[in-house]
């Protein structure tokens with residue numbers, strides 16, 4: 001496809017280079033510290049990693065984040081196949097298959113040479129129960145203790161009872177790590193880490209705010225790429241500083257008239273996990289149509305309370321309370337109303353012309369209610385919407401031509417709406 005108007009995004013600028021070095025350094029440090037005897041924890045994305053900063057020598061790895069990196073680097077199908085050869089179904093989430101393929105099929109294909117073996121595994125059922133089963137495979141195979149944080153789904157804002165239930169589990173988790181690692185938890189250290197996370201998330205939202213500009217100062221694809229260190233560097237000065245600079249650099253680009261899609265005529269919103277294997281291709285091809293996916297529910301939910309957009313700031317008091325309150329930040333545990341509330345706010349705030357609901361073969365919890373949500377958005381806002389089929393990490397379940405036929409249909413619907421013709 002023509003790529004004259006291909007967005008450079010943040011790939012070649014300072015933020016892109018700094019991002020690569022942070023990620024590379026995070027994985028190198030993880031392997032090094034593990035080899036030197038650090039206590040290694042594997043966690044689900046939602047597990048609050050700032051807790052580990054309260055210990056002297058506990059390091060963590062996020063298998064989902066590693067799987068996304070593998071998919072982005074093009075080795076997703078290879079690692080999925082390794083898991084499938086071991087008997088894991090192709091219906092399983094592709095993150096799980098990539099991770100199981102790496103753990104049992106050999107880590108040499110992974111860009112980070114896999115993850116160091118864990119001393120403890122912590123899952124969290126807030127996003128999905130599949131992850132609990134996936135992590136339990138390692139518990140059975142390697143005999144590693146597995147702690148499950150049981151975080152209730154939320155159809156409204158978090159209840160007091162749920163908050164207290166989560167707080168009690170954090171207490172239990174801390175005692176478990178103390179017992180297993182022989183290290184003492186220091187809440188003051190965890191508080192410092194939470195302060196830095198809160199600062200980083202504020203800067204993250206400042207970065208996303210450039211999607212309000214016309215043309216947009218960012219693409220959602222930039223935000224997909226740039227979210228990685230939230231998972232590998234949580235609660236660090238490095239993370240807070242990276243997002244401050246990222247927001248500053250984006251502001252500077254906007255001031256200088258540098259935009260990822262300069263001829264932007266169609267501003268779209270993406271609903272679901274990033275299509276990691278298509279970032280460059282999809283953004284370039286959309287740009288050639290003067291279309292920009294400027295916003296995504298997957299990245300605007302980060303750092304916010306249920307159904308909200310603005311970051312939930314830390315008040316400097318109890319770090320565990322802040323972490324417990326934010327346990328519902330991601331979209332998966334939300335019911336229709338909460339999802340719709342945040343989506344409507346972003347559609348208005350960022351002047352969105354159309355919504356792309358990406359039905360994800362792997363992530364059923366994200367996708368199940370999209371058909372209803374699409375109907376709501378069409379009826380309530382009169383906004384054109386389409387549904388496409390993707391798998392976030394397994395390119396074998398994705399068809400570029402079918403997807404673009406629908407994306408082009410969305411653009412036609414937007415044009416029709418603008419011309420006042422009946423839809």
Ligand code: SF4
Pocket residue numbers: 064093094095096127128129130131273332362363364365366
């Ligand atoms: S099914 Fe969805 S929520 Fe569950 S592990 Fe996979 S991507 Fe995450």
